[in-house]
Amino acid sequence: MVGGILKMNKKLKDRVSIIRSFNRYYTNILGLLDQHLLESDLSLSEVRVLHEIEKNEKCTSRMLVDILCMDAGYLSRILKKFYKMGLLIKEKSAKDARAQYLYLTAEGKEKMDELNNSSDEQIVQIIKPLTEIDKNCLVQNMTSIETILTDGANIKLEDITIRTDVRPGDIGYITYMHGWIYGEEYGYSSAFEGYVAESFQKFLLNYNQDNDSLWCAEHNGNIIGCIGIVGHGERAQLRWFLINPHYRKIGLGKKLLQESLDFAKAKNYRSVYLDTTSDLDKAISMYKRVGFIKKLETANNSWREDLTELEFEMEL
Structure with a gap:
């Protein structure tokens, strides 16, 4: 001043x-x-x-x-x-x-x-x-304003809905979420967003609801979290696990992770594996708590310097 x-x-x-x-x-x-x-x-x-x-x-x-x-x-x-x-x-x-x-x-x-x-x-x-699209947009933006200004203080887990049907626009928005969250919180380059986009292209081309699933968590129509399971023979891969920062600490991550593992068990996969990076401490801690064990560790400088990629697996 x-x-x-x-x-x-x-x-x-x-x-x-x-x-x-x-x-x-x-x-x-x-x-x-x-x-x-x-x-x-x-x-x-x-x-x-x-x-x-x-x-x-x-x-x-x-x-x-x-x-x-x-x-x-x-x-x-x-x-x-x-x-x-x-x-x-x-x-x-x-x-x-x-x-x-x-x-x-x-x-x-x-x-x-x-x-x-x-x-x-x-x-x-x-x-x-207003058109139906504009009505939805109005409600979603008003929800975002309140959530941002209160940092999600009034959000409860029961306020969140989770769906598994893949709708037009879902993949593009989830890819965007990966880009801005990993860029802002971990300093990843746009190459990471390209990697996510490529993985989703393969998912859509080969999607089989008997083996694969994508869970979208929504708050008043806004996608605020996601997780996916992709089948590879007897193994399932856990992918795209992400929560909007304003919706953390309400148990949503735990709920999404459990639903994906329950799906993998119901589909009789032998094991579930995932790839992550060494700087995602909270996610790694969550994986370890439910039984994932580190299997592989390799250097990966594709998205940021001095980054280590980790592979975890859990027998079902």
Whole structure:
């Protein structure tokens, strides 16, 4: 900061400008929603408070302040309004006399149903003119915004769906994921992305659902992880094991790995092998925990200098 003004390079300035432009646009959208909700004598902020009370079991005013980043005094006035309207009751905690839990009354729940229906209809009208592709893209991008800004803090394993049908665009996107994740996290060159693309070309040309499978993990339509099994006679090869950084530490990697191994066992493969590199410590640790043993170690400078390629195998 110089003289109270933040100095920014052009790249950062352009990013800030785009984000601010989006904020102004979306504020107008929220204004339309707020105007609609005011017809029911409740503002958008008040509806958000009711929503959080309904969603969170044993909700307290302290929780609401933290969740909504709301001024405690302002929240207090909102809660008093709700008490007067008969929408809210409070109950003392049996374990902590200082804590008071907030619950919606029957009237409060009825009001939320009414507001949710109205809000749903408002959103339906906003997206109605869009094509199906644009609707999907809108939802996926909104999901990405929240996930990136929270670093996946609100994501749970049950939020993720896993499918095995290969759809148009899957292979291209997964190849792209390999390129940017390995490039950013491990400094791999674009040659690695070419290697992945070549491996997928062979997979598609020889794909046999009786022997091979590709698992795609999705969050609201976004592919955020994958793993594959490719048959080679009595052996199966585990390939393309990758998780978007924002979706790690929720057990998704363990789930994908187990599903692929269960598939290999069900198909009566004698063993499963995989190729990895020595710098993927967390992945190697996971492989070892489920029973993979290192069989081979060779130098590989194709994607980065001083890289060692490892082959692991597990008997089934």
